Amino acid sequence: MKISFKNRDIISITDFSREEILYLCEQAKKMHGLEKNKERDGLSNELKNKAMAYMFYEPSTRTKTSFITAMRQLGGSSDGFSGIESTSVMKKETIRDTIMMMEANHFDVIVMRHPLGGSLQWAADVASVPVINGGDGENEHPTQSLLDIFTLYLLNHENLDGISIGFGGDLSHGRTIRSLSLALSNFKDITIRWAAEDFLGMPEDLVELLNSRRVNVIREKRVEDVLSKVQFYYMTRPQLERMGDITSKDVMKMMEKYRIDLNKVKESEVKLMHPLPVNSEIAEIDYEVYFDESQAFFPQAENGIFLRKALLYEMLKETESIQFSGKLNPLLERGNNRLKRTIKENAKEGRRFIDNIAEGTVVDHLLPGTEQKIVAELELTNRGCSSIPAHLPKAGKSFLKTDLPVLSERELKKISLITSEATINHIKDGKVADKFVYLLCKNKNCVTRVINEDVSPKFYNDNGTIRCRYCRKPYSITSEKISSKEREEFLDSLPKEIEQIKFRS
Ligand code: CP
Numbered sequence: 001m002k003i004s005f006k007n008r009d010i011i012s013i014t015d016f017s018r019e020e021i022l023y024l025c026e027q028a029k030k031m032h033g034l035e036k037n038k039e040r041d042g043l044s045n046e047l048k049n050k051a052m053a054y055m056f057y058e059p060s061t062r063t064k065t066s067f068i069t070a071m072r073q074l075g076g077s078s079d080g081f082s083g084i085e086s087t088s089v090m091k092k093e094t095i096r097d098t099i100m101m102m103e104a105n106h107f108d109v110i111v112m113r114h115p116l117g118g119s120l121q122w123a124a125d126v127a128s129v130p131v132i133n134g135g136d137g138e139n140e141h142p143t144q145s146l147l148d149i150f151t152l153y154l155l156n157h158e159n160l161d162g163i164s165i166g167f168g169g170d171l172s173h174g175r176t177i178r179s180l181s182l183a184l185s186n187f188k189d190i191t192i193r194w195a196a197e198d199f200l201g202m203p204e205d206l207v208e209l210l211n212s213r214r215v216n217v218i219r220e221k222r223v224e225d226v227l228s229k230v231q232f233y234y235m236t237r238p239q240l241e242r243m244g245d246i247t248s249k250d251v252m253k254m255m256e257k258y259r260i261d262l263n264k265v266k267e268s269e270v271k272l273m274h275p276l277p278v279n280s281e282i283a284e285i286d287y288e289v290y291f292d293e294s295q296a297f298f299p300q301a302e303n304g305i306f307l308r309k310a311l312l313y314e315m316l317k318e319t320e321s322i323q324f325s326g327k328l329n330p331l332l333e334r335g336n337n338r339l340k341r342t343i344k345e346n347a348k349e350g351r352r353f354i355d356n357i358a359e360g361t362v363v364d365h366l367l368p369g370t371e372q373k374i375v376a377e378l379e380l381t382n383r384g385c386s387s388i389p390a391h392l393p394k395a396g397k398s399f400l401k402t403d404l405p406v407l408s409e410r411e412l413k414k415i416s417l418i419t420s421e422a423t424i425n426h427i428k429d430g431k432v433a434d435k436f437v438y439l440l441c442k443n444k445n446c447v448t449r450v451i452n453e454d455v456s457p458k459f460y461n462d463n464g465t466i467r468c469r470y471c472r473k474p475y476s477i478t479s480e481k482i483s484s485k486e487r488e489e490f491l492d493s494l495p496k497e498i499e500q501i502k503f504r505s
Contacts, residue, residue, distance in 0.1 A: 005314040007322075009124040009502070010132040012472065013142040013179045018186035022160070024146060025153040027310035028303070032154070035306065040073060043313065047076035050316050053107035054080035055098065055123075056134065057089070057114040062276060062301055063134045063143070067111050070309035076316075079107075094453050095119055096328075099126045103324050108316060118447040118470025121498075122455050125332060128322050128504050130315055137445050138175050138242055139471055144275055145179040147307040151300040152232060155271050161188040166226035166270070168194065168258055169236035169284050170251075171202045173243060176236055176275045178206055185213035192217045193226045197254045199246075200238065223258050227268040233294075235260055235274045235284055252282055261286040271296040322504060329503030335409075335456030339482065339490040341423055341435040359405050360386075362425040362432075363415060365481050366398040370419040374400055377414045410451055416440035417449060421479035437482060441468040441475060461494040469498055 003023045016024075034042045052071045056064050060082065068078045080102075081087050089098065095114065102110050112123050113134035120133035120140070135141040153160055163184065171177045171194060184190045192215060194202055207217045220226045227233060238251045259282075265272060274297040278285050289295060363374065371389030380387040380402055388401040406426060407415070415422055416438050426434040440457055441448045447470050448457045458469035466475040477487055 005311065006317075006319060007130045008315060009121075009130050010142055010311065010315075011121050011124055012133070012140050013145040013183045014472075015498075016142075016146075016183070016186075021146070021149055021183065021186060024307065024310055024314070025150050025158075025160075027314060028147075028150045028307040029154070029158070031306035031309045031313075032303070043309075044073060044075040046313060047071065047074040047316050049321070050074075050076040050108045051106065052076060052078045052080075052312070053102040053105070053110045054078060054082070054134075055102065055110060055112040055114075056080070056082040057084055057112070058135065059083070060113055060134065062304055063113065063141075064111075066301075066304040067132075067134070067308050067312075069305050070312055073305075073309060074313055076108075076312070080111075092452065095123055095447070096126050096453065099123050099131075100328070103127060103129060103322075104326070106321065106324065108319070108321055109312065114447075115445075116447040116450065117443055117445045118441075118455075118468065118472070121470045121472075122447045122453070125329065125501055128325065128329075128502065132311070135175065136471075138173060138239070140179055141175045142179060143304070143308055143311065144176055145183045146311070147300065147304040148176070148180050148234070148273065148275065149183050150307045151273060151296065151303045154303070155232065155296065160184070160186075162190075163187065163232065164191040164193070164230045166193045166195075166223075166230040166233040167202070167236070168196065168223060168226070168233060168260065169255075170200045170238040171196055171236065172200050173239035174236050177202070177234075180234065181206065181210055181215065182213075185210055185215045190215045191230075193220050193230055194218075195220045195223045195226050196258055200251075200254060200258075223260070224264055224267070227264055227270055230270060232296075233260070233265075233268075233270040233272050235272065237274075237277060237279045237284060238282055240279075248281055255282060255284060259284055259286060260289055262288040262292060265289055265292055265294045268294075270294055273297055273300050276301055325503075325505035327503075327505060329501065331501045331503065333456060335458050336494060337439040337457040337459060339437040339439055339477075339486060341437060341482070341486055343432045343435050357401055357403060357427055358430045360401060360403040360427050361405065361407055362399060362401050362427060364397075364399040364423040364425060365479060366400065366422050367419040368396075368398045371398055371400045373418050374415055377418060378402075378404075378411055380404065409454065409456060412438040413440060413449070413451055417451075421477065421482070423481065437479065439466075439475065439477070441471060441473065443468065443471050443473040446471040446473065459494050460498055461491050461496050464491070466491060466494065472498075 071078045109130050111132045111134045115137050117137040117139040120136040124131040272294040375387045386403045391398045425432045448455045459466050
């Protein structure tokens with residue numbers, strides 16, 4: 001199969017095959033060769049009329065500057081923002097509209113970093129031009145994984161099979177370890193060894209996934225045990241910003257035995273990698289180690305330029321600029337998250353719930369005590385709508401009737417944020433005309449849960465597991481009211497993979 005990255009979105013490392021990763025490593029090596037031969041500008045005409053927008057909603061030193069450097073060395077230009085303070089995001093502009101503005105300004109590619117999981121898939125769905133994920137919350141940072149893999153490729157004599165690597169630092173809260181280990185799982189005979197306190201350790205679901213992909217994952221007691229058995233050691237920064245109430249002091253205590261100092265590395269032959277930045281307060285790598293020959297993290301950062309240069313070149317070479325249509329992709333308007341429920345025509349229960357409304361909506365199977373919250377959130381009283389909240393303790397049932405005939409997407413989302421998997425019954429002529437459950441991703445950090453962004457939730461069927469199209473987290477249906485037949489029909493209605501829905505008019 002011909003490998004092509006032309007106009008492709010770069011969202012998740014799991015979208016890359018072994019062959020594609022190797023191909024990118026070969027192309028990045030050519031860029032590396034240009035630099036080593038003092039031909040830095042050897043391809044400076046290739047993307048002469050191309051422009052890259054960068055949209056960094058979160059801080060970045062390496063990712064942003066290396067993309068800009070890569071673009072410059074290919075003859076292209078870059079512009080954008082780092083931090084939202086100077087942008088109209090401060091005036092509540094959405095990701096969607098900001099992406100449209102980048103397109104209206106004739107950028108050919110967009111690199112974005114955003115704290116919400118799934119925000120990059122959303123940006124890619126909105127954009128007609130290709131989008132590169134520069135980090136979406138704790139989800140993914142695929143070009144970091146690619147540059148890490150490229151560094152291993154160079155250090156390991158252009159071979160990625162048979163690698164043994166140690167992981168240290170925070171293996172639980174960051175995106176790097178997950179993405180790098182999944183990227184490595186494309187290769188043969190990979191062994192990962194790690195040592196850390198439980199709180200910072202490898203997540204069990206990740207270990208299970210890696211084992212299912214034939215990666216050998218071994219927990220060691222001491223970091224010294226890891227260092228003596230591996231070729232490479234990948235240290236990571238504790239992600240304090242994602243640890244809630246845990247303080248820097250708490251983490252320093254947890255890290256005490258696991259910091260890398262000269263004594264630990266001098267006994268081994270490892271090459272020491274780190275995605276950077278190092279937290280200078282915690283100092284997960286001691287300053288003395290910076291002068292040791294094990295230090296490979298600064299060359300690793302430079303490799304980011306070669307890898308990103310190769311990627312931009314492969315995505316944009318010989319492409320026509322995409323003209324701005326001024327329109328949104330019509331496929332964005334509707335989600336595929338409405339789980340159809342069977343309408344029981346003559347059921348007593350059904351009649352009881354709708355007996356006093358001819359036109360309206362009954363929201364059923366609410367969490368007890370949430371009825372009034374929904375009335376308030378939908379502002380039913382202020383809008384002059386009738387509302388009959390009810391809780392029947394004996395039947396263990398809470399529901400809400402209103403004469404509002406149809407609920408909007410925002411209203412459905414607001415209800416789902418208060419009580420998940422409620423059944424929505426739209427009533428017409430005294431009968432249930434439509435009955436469904438509005439499924440909303442349960443990952444609290446997912447972009448689909450942000451009301452004002454108006455993302456219509458979409459799921460896909462990943463070998464029987466329902467996954468959110470945006471953050472890709474698994475969704476499990478918990479409502480006992482939904483029958484196995486209804487669940488199966490919903491699963492069957494979903495696409496089998498993340499479909500390409502790019503809109504180019
Ligand atoms: N490694 C990395 O993503 O660094 P920045 O946060 O500085 O971009």
